[in-house]
Amino acid sequence: MKKFIIEIFKFTLFAIIFYIITLLIWESIKYPFLKPNLYCNKGSYGNTFTRLKEAKKINTVDVLILGSSHAYRGFDTRIFNKNNISSFNLGTSSQTPIQTLALLKRYLKTIHPKLIIVEVYPGVLNSDGVESSLDIINNDENDFLSLEMVLKQNNIKTFNTLIFNYYRNFLNLDNSFVEKRIKNDDTYISGGYIEKKIGYYKPKNITKQPIIIDKKQLDAFEDIIYEIKNRNIELVLVYAPISKNLYSSYTNNHYFDGLMMKYSEYYNFNSMIKLNDTIDFDDSNHLNQIGVEKFNNKLIEIIKNRFSKN
């Protein structure tokens, strides 16, 4: 028995070292289909690398915004600045509460906002969040919070990618990486916003679907609320506008509104401002710049009112 336990222990150590070394070598294989559970691509979606690098230099802002692409494509920090509200947009692609929580814990150490806006969208609350985790792991410096995020996700692809990025972070291999600010139709704006070349949406039929909330994501969402309230930071939940045909495809929007209202001050802009699917949207999910301005001006009114009351 003793021999067996000792041998198992030794082999486990050996296998861990072997796994890590092989993983580091395997990454250099050119063909992605030979490494399906490893995704290492710096500077891929939504300029996360540049945004997070900039976030490290930010100290105090009035408003910090978190959320998915609805956030970084929908909350234009230039409009906030024009209205004398300093802001930073920490939105990342498909960001789900699991990633929001990790980013909050990581960046609230250095950024001290007066108000946090968490953009909420039913789609991400039912997502596994793997895509977003990979995005953050690849584009940020990884610490223990990354491991916590990956453990919550329990997906082998995020585990492998994290191991690989720990190694890169440890040797500072990404120091010289510079991400393009303009990618196709997207331009990264200092402050975290991404402006897309103006486009118009042709509405299509979308199959009706119920809003389903993933238990893991809801737990992480509750942790976010706790984390923010515990730090005595004001919190507003915002359901940014999506196209009418997408919004009306959800069969239980009232359930979602009711759920969000339980947690904090909540604004559903889909029922607060009138937008036109073709004129104001770039696709079913995202506003174009015309829509962003309408939405942001309305939101800023609310924020200013809040600030003046306080």
Place this chain on the structure above:
Amino acid sequence: MLFNSLDFAVFLPSVFFLYWFVFNKNLKHQNLLIVVSSYYFYGLWDWRFLFLIFFSTLVDYSIGKSLLNVTNQKKRKGLLLISVFVNLGLLVFFKYYNFFLDNFIATFKFFGHPIDIQGLNIILPVGISFYTFQTMSYTIDVYRKKIEPTDNFITFCAFVSFFPQLVAGPIERASHLLPQFTKKRTLEYDKAVDGMKQILWGLFKKMVIADNCALFANQIFDNSSELNGSTLLLGAVFFAFQIYCDFSGYSDIAIGVARLFGFDLMRNFAFPYFSRDVAEFWRRWHISLSTWFRDYLYIPLGGSRGSNWMKIRNIFIIFLVSGFWHGANWTFLVWGALNAFYFLPLLLSKKNRTNIDIIAQGKFLPSFKDFLAMVFTFFITTIAWVFFRANTIQHAGSYVSGIFSSSLFDMPHFKEINKGFTVILLLLFFIFIEWCGRESQFAIENIGVRWPRIIRWSFYSFLIFCIGMFMATYETPFIYFQF
């Protein structure tokens, strides 16, 4: 709880620790721990069905004890019939009720008398086909006076519910497994290491080969009407490896886990795709079920004795019952019948025991004749698998006719063919390892035993790496859970 889950990765070492370090001094306590952990293991699927296992256990335990005291042959037979009736009754109700009802309604409709009877919303309890057969074998063996009934209820509970083999076998015989619960177990180093190796190989088969093959087999079977012959053939091959690696992977893990607790379970697969004829295939595929049917159905029916008509009848009965055991669908019956047709010429020409040795034993390459026989056997079993996998007989028919169309010689084409290429590479690696290890109990049992430790450990670690790099990222239950 799935073997390929993190839950099991926590469960197994915990039970192992309690078993060898806390309850090791008392056999009864060890057996009780097995019962409790097995019920917990099973209860995580659906705790309500624990009552069913307990009921089946209680019935066979009581009947087993009664059989010891009853000498009157009629009464003994009556007791046996109660056991068979209860166990098969449970199986028929949960597994076949709606099937029989649907066919009953369809028959009336066919004769112009439509009837309206609502089916029941019945959930199939996981593993019911396995544990009912295991408990039945106990009562039959006691009835035949092959074994003494046990007078210890906890021991019998442990025998029925032993978690490594509870939900998908191997279907153990009481004469083999039950005595192991009454003897003191020891953890022998070599056996435990073999167990670990077998678990590793089982996980590799399931998580790397079966789950990746499933991705493409499902895609091809679901869109079969739009695909060419070569793609359909590839889909059938993917399914052949999916079902083999899924099921034999489970058996490997079960046997390996049992070894860690000091138990020897029977072998369930012996490299069936290296068979040179269908008779050999059936000696190597799902051995615990084939031998169960042989011992409790085929031989009582007369086996291969008697006239040719008797032989034909018995072969058809055993293959049809075996097909029906797999599920309540006509496709399984056709699958069974097809295998009976494959088997009959061998039986009638008395060539069914020609290939009882291991192919190319002691050599690396087979003879050309053996190679051709092996490829042919694989091909015809793969065609039979189409019926096993298809949703309906019509689906299977159109699938098979699609394979034998002129487009069989076109290039295969399906979505994400690049990933399909990865699966083919993995399959080649897998087949190579299985071929190298075909003279062992499981493929990697003896591979590398004479290599320096660092090389041997690197090989096992590489298998672990392959699991991490190629495993499916979604939850994939074992196919045989549904049977």
